Each structure stands twice: as structure tokens, then as C-alpha cells.
Amino acid sequence: MLKVAIIGAGAISSAHAAGYLQFTDRCKIVAVCDTYPEKAQNLAEKFKLDAQIVSDYKELLHQEIDLVSICTPPYVHAEIATSFLNAGSHVLIEKPMAASLKECDDINEAARNSGKLVSVVAQNRFTNPMMKLKAVLDSGLAGKILHAQVDSYWWRGHCYYDLWWRGTWEKEGGGPTLNHAVHHIDALLWMQGRPSQVQAFMSNVAHDNAEIEDLSIAMLRYPDGALGQVTSSVVHHGEEQQLIFQGLNARISAPWKLAASVSRSNGFPEPNAELETAIQQYYERVPELVHQGHAGQIDNVLSAIETGADLLIDGISGRATLELIMSIYKSASTGQCVELPLQPDDPFYTREGVLKHATYFYEKKQHVENFKELDITLGRNLEERNEQHG
Structure with a gap:
């Protein structure tokens, strides 16, 4: 039975607590920490910990803690x-x-x-x-990826x-590029790999109580010539997110949408029903x-601790995501086209350099210490949107 501690009892900590409680035969939450102890107590009471x-x-x-969630x-x-x-615990770190x-x-x-x-x-x-989506990409059925869109x-x-801690470069570290798009940027790197160049713009168009951006747009160039774009925003009504790959043979995305074309004799497209059927069947066969x-x-983390199984997302992967984000910030702040990878002597390598x-x-x-406890929104559920849009 692994002993778990949750550090930080803000809104996202509930997702961690609920997650651990699905595996009560494998782990037990033995401690909750927050600089506001009443918040830690509220989390414990909410989940009957x-x-x-x-x-x-x-x-x-100095206690026996096997795994720590940092929230x-x-x-x-x-x-x-x-x-x-250094004290001998494994760690699961909330993004970034x-x-x-x-x-x-x-x-x-x-x-x-x-x-x-x-x-x-x-x-x-x-x-x-x-x-x-990852499985279909890896199958090669969509062909070489020509354009990726987040x-x-x-x-x-x-x-x-x-x-109090939001909206500052010092405490939050950035705006939606860092704290919201991070999940889709992680997925983009997982599926498409690291770009070689980044050109970006950012602005603050609706939140004059924040130092950081509330909107950014980045253009990506990959070593094989493919292009990508990432829009990170907290000003879009509807909170719809998507990740689209345009392949040589077909377009695929999350939420799932599929289209494949072949060329007529004049170069105009017509649907490739045979390939669409093959890709759809492959998608449906993925467990x-x-x-x-x-x-x-x-x-996944519990299994890695228990059996030595591979982590799907480790510290190297987490770093790669932050590197692309910092490249976007560097380009948007300096106007430069940024070459990857960023080196240790780069101004955007350290927190002091970023500041x-x-x-x-x-x-x-001005700021407030705490908000009233309310559920946070995690975006429209991908499964729900898939059902709504077919």
C-alpha cells in the first residue's frame, strides 16, 4: 500500500484526490498540505480522507511518504x-x-x-x-504530416x-500559453515531435489586471518542412479545444473527425471513401x-512504482513541453524567430532571465487571497464533444 501526500489544496487537488481514491487497494492519501490549513482540511473532509x-x-x-502530488x-x-x-519520495507534478x-x-x-x-x-x-489519435498517427495511414494545428x-x-499568484511572471510563470495550452502542446510534441523553429506573437486584450498574455499565436517549422500553429487563449467563448493533423492522405483530429481526399484529373478533390473506412475501422479497433x-x-504512475513499468509522461517529457512554451515566449517578447533547442545560456532558460x-x-x-470554493472548468469533455459532433 503506497502512502500518498497531496501538497497544495487548491481547485486542481480535487482531481488528484478523486484519482487516488479509484485505487484504494493500492494507495492511501495519508497527508494533505496547504499554507492555508483550512483548505487542506476542506479537501480532506470533501473526500472523507x-x-x-x-x-x-x-x-x-522525514515521514514515510511514497508518492507526492504537487498541486x-x-x-x-x-x-x-x-x-x-531527495527525501526518497516519487513525485507527480501538476502542470507546468x-x-x-x-x-x-x-x-x-x-x-x-x-x-x-x-x-x-x-x-x-x-x-x-x-x-x-496517437495510434492512428503511428499507423501511418494518414501519411506524412504536413500541418499540425492546436x-x-x-x-x-x-x-x-x-x-494573488495569478497574472504575474514571477508566481504564475505566464498566461494561457503556459497554464492552459500546456496539455495540447504536450500532446503535439508526443505526436509530432519537436519543431526546429518558432515564430510567435502574444498580447493581453482583455485582462488589464495581469502582467502576462491572455492570447498568443505561434507558428512552428519542423525539420522535414511541415508547419504547425498553436493558439493559446483565455478570451475564446465556448472553451472548445482541438488538435488537428493534416496528412498527405487524410485529415484526423481530436475530437475525432476524419476526411480523406484523392485527386481528380484536374487536381480538385473528391472523397477517398476506401481510405476513410480503413482509418475509421483502425480507430475503432484501438482498445x-x-x-x-x-x-x-x-x-500509470502507481504501476511504474509497483512493477517498474514505463511512465508515459516523465520529467524529460515535461521539460520538452516547457521548452517549446519558453520558445514561444522568447519569440513573442523579442520578435525573433527562435531556433530549438534552447541552450543553458539562453536568457529564457532561467526564471530570472524570463522575468x-x-x-x-x-x-x-491589487489581489485577493482566495476565491470562494467553486469547481473549476477543465474544458468541454472530448468524449462529449465527439458525441455531439458525430
Whole structure:
């Protein structure tokens, strides 16, 4: 029975708690920590946890904790993760992995030295539409990928950035590019690999209480000549997200949509019904996941600890996602076309460098300590949207 601690009892911690409680024969939540202990107590009561409540994570470093979920603001991820790794615990870090590439490297070094595991939350991979899309891409049926498109569309009201740690480069680390599109950027890298060049723009068009962007658009060039684009937003009503791949033979996406064309004698398209049928049948044969979302990733982490099975998302993967995000910020802040990979001497490698060189849109002049406890939105469920749109 693995002993689990949850560090940070904000809104996303409920997804972790609910995930662990699907595996009560394999793990037990023994501690909840938050600098506001009443929030930790509320989480414990909500999920009927028999757990120790603490206000300082350091109280847990000398206890027998097998796995730690880190659900705090990004600027303290590295400090907490390295502390628990060095103390002998595995860690599951809520996105983003850390506030800088330097901090990601520190976490991964601590993992190597301790022999413990690091996984970074990217729960969208653990959904049937994403897993099936990945399988179809890997099959090669769609052909060489020519264009990839990420639409990470979210909507957040003006008061969203009133929370004390949000809306600042220092504490939140960035806007929707870092904190919302991170899941789709992770999936894009998983499916398509790393681009070689990034050109980006960003703006703050609706939240004058935040230093950071609320909208960014990035153009990507891949080594084989393929192009991509990523839109990251908290100003899009409807909160619809999609990941589209245009292959030489067919177009496929999550939510699932399929189209394949062949050329007429004059170069105009007509449907390739035979290929569409073959791809659809392949998609439907991909096995359904037993657990999805956070529960699916927690299952993967527990299995890796218990049996040595591979982590689907490790610290190297988490770092790669942050590298692409930092490349977008660098390009949007400097106007440069950024070459990947970013090097350790790059200004956007460290948190100090980001704070110095990133574009500041507005000054955050006031804040609130906490919001009333409300459920958070995680976007429209991919399965639901798939059903709605066929």
C-alpha cells in the first residue's frame, strides 16, 4: 500500500484526490498540505480522507511518504519536488513542470540522483480520443504530416487574475500559453515531435489586471518542412479545444473527425471513401482506456512504482513541453524567430532571465487571497464533444 501526500489544496487537488481514491487497494492519501490549513482540511473532509493536515510541506519530508502530488503554484514546484525526491519520495507534478528550464533540469537531476520517479501531469493524453489519435498517427495511414494545428481555446473572466499568484511572471510563470495550452502542446510534441523553429506573437486584450498574455499565436517549422500553429487563449467563448493533423492522405483530429481526399484529373478533390473506412475501422479497433484523465495518469504512475513499468509522461517529457512554451515566449517578447533547442545560456532558460526579458502588459496593483470554493472548468469533455459532433 503506497502512502500518498497531496501538497497544495487548491481547485486542481480535487482531481488528484478523486484519482487516488479509484485505487484504494493500492494507495492511501495519508497527508494533505496547504499554507492555508483550512483548505487542506476542506479537501480532506470533501473526500472523507483520514489524513494528516499540515501547513508546511517540510513537516512531511522525514515521514514515510511514497508518492507526492504537487498541486501548488508553478513557482514553487521545483523547490518542493527536489526536496521530496531527495527525501526518497516519487513525485507527480501538476502542470507546468516548473517555472523555468533550469528548474526542470534541477528536478530531473534530483530524480536521477535519488533513483525516484518524476511524472508531470498531462491528463489529456489519458483520454480515448487522444490515445486513439496517437495510434492512428503511428499507423501511418494518414501519411506524412504536413500541418499540425492546436486550438487551445479557453475563457476566463477579468477577476480570474485577481488571485494573488495569478497574472504575474514571477508566481504564475505566464498566461494561457503556459497554464492552459500546456496539455495540447504536450500532446503535439508526443505526436509530432519537436519543431526546429518558432515564430510567435502574444498580447493581453482583455485582462488589464495581469502582467502576462491572455492570447498568443505561434507558428512552428519542423525539420522535414511541415508547419504547425498553436493558439493559446483565455478570451475564446465556448472553451472548445482541438488538435488537428493534416496528412498527405487524410485529415484526423481530436475530437475525432476524419476526411480523406484523392485527386481528380484536374487536381480538385473528391472523397477517398476506401481510405476513410480503413482509418475509421483502425480507430475503432484501438482498445478503450480503463481509466481516463488524472485517474489514468495516476494508474500509470502507481504501476511504474509497483512493477517498474514505463511512465508515459516523465520529467524529460515535461521539460520538452516547457521548452517549446519558453520558445514561444522568447519569440513573442523579442520578435525573433527562435531556433530549438534552447541552450543553458539562453536568457529564457532561467526564471530570472524570463522575468527580465518577457513582455509585461499591465501592472498587477491589487489581489485577493482566495476565491470562494467553486469547481473549476477543465474544458468541454472530448468524449462529449465527439458525441455531439458525430
